Amino acid sequence: MRILDVLLGRSRPVPPNLDRLFALPAAAVTLQVSSPWRPTGVGSVCIKPAEGGSFAGLQQEIDRLLALDGARYERRTDAFGYVWLVRRTSDDDLAGLVTDLHAVNSALTDAGFGPALLCTVVAFSDGTRPLGLIYLYKRGSWYPFAPLGDQRRDNPTELEVRAVLAGDLPIEPDLSRWFPVWGAPGLDEQDNPQTPTQG
Numbered sequence: 001m002r003i004l005d006v007l008l009g010r011s012r013p014v015p016p017n018l019d020r021l022f023a024l025p026a027a028a029v030t031l032q033v034s035s036p037w038r039p040t041g042v043g044s045v046c047i048k049p050a051e052g053g054s055f056a057g058l059q060q061e062i063d064r065l066l067a068l069d070g071a072r073y074e075r076r077t078d079a080f081g082y083v084w085l086v087r088r089t090s091d092d093d094l095a096g097l098v099t100d101l102h103a104v105n106s107a108l109t110d111a112g113f114g115p116a117l118l119c120t121v122v123a124f125s126d127g128t129r130p131l132g133l134i135y136l137y138k139r140g141s142w143y144p145f146a147p148l149g150d151q152r153r154d155n156p157t158e159l160e161v162r163a164v165l166a167g168d169l170p171i172e173p174d175l176s177r178w179f180p181v182w183g184a185p186g187l188d189e190q191d192n193p194q195t196p197t198q199g
Contacts, residue, residue, distance in 0.1 A: 018105050018137070019102075020142075020169075020170060021101060021102045023170070024094065024098050024133065024142075025094045027133075027169045031124070035126075035164060037124040037131050038125060039091050039094045040123045040124060040186055041088055041090050042087075043086075043097045043100075043120065043186070044087065044101075044121050044185040045085045046082055046119050046120070046121065046181075047062070047118065057112075057113075058113050061107075061108060061113060062083065062108075065085075072087060073104070074088075074185075085104055086186075087104075097122070098122070101122075105117060105120070117137045118136075118137070119134050119135055119136050119181070120134070121186065121187065122186075123186030129154075130146075131145070131146050131157070131161065131187075132144070132146075132147075132186070132187045133161075136172060139172055141170045141177075142165070143158070143172040144157070144161035144162060145158065145178065145180060145181060145184075158178070
């Protein structure tokens, strides 16, 4: 942080920590051994809307990425203006899914849009219910999100998953930052996502 920022009370954006995404495939093995949760092959990157010229530049960069990747990604915009880049793979290729999500994040960061990245969501299921493992870039941490429908969440399941994964993933210690992402791609296709904010 520069001295002028300190004197004026400004803070610089925290750069996103992308490499911790790669901890997920090994952690998923632990989760599968200890619980019924299995990857579904759906993951998504959430990007917060920008303003003015930054928004136009971000949209152009997203369009460029989508064109380069041969329609492997789907873009969705929710009711709040947040953009979701959705990637679908086979459910047994979690490593490939994580690599693809990391590549999108890296490309956006390299293009100067790192501060716009909010989270990555990777979907799991026990055969009847969804579970999301949410990665917060600016915190460098993960947390589980288990929606039940009607904007209710299964807190006991989330705490159980936290206990299972605590040795494999950097779990977000502040429960107030376990934001719900209602309707995130792969978790509930019926609803529009409500997106976490970060501070």
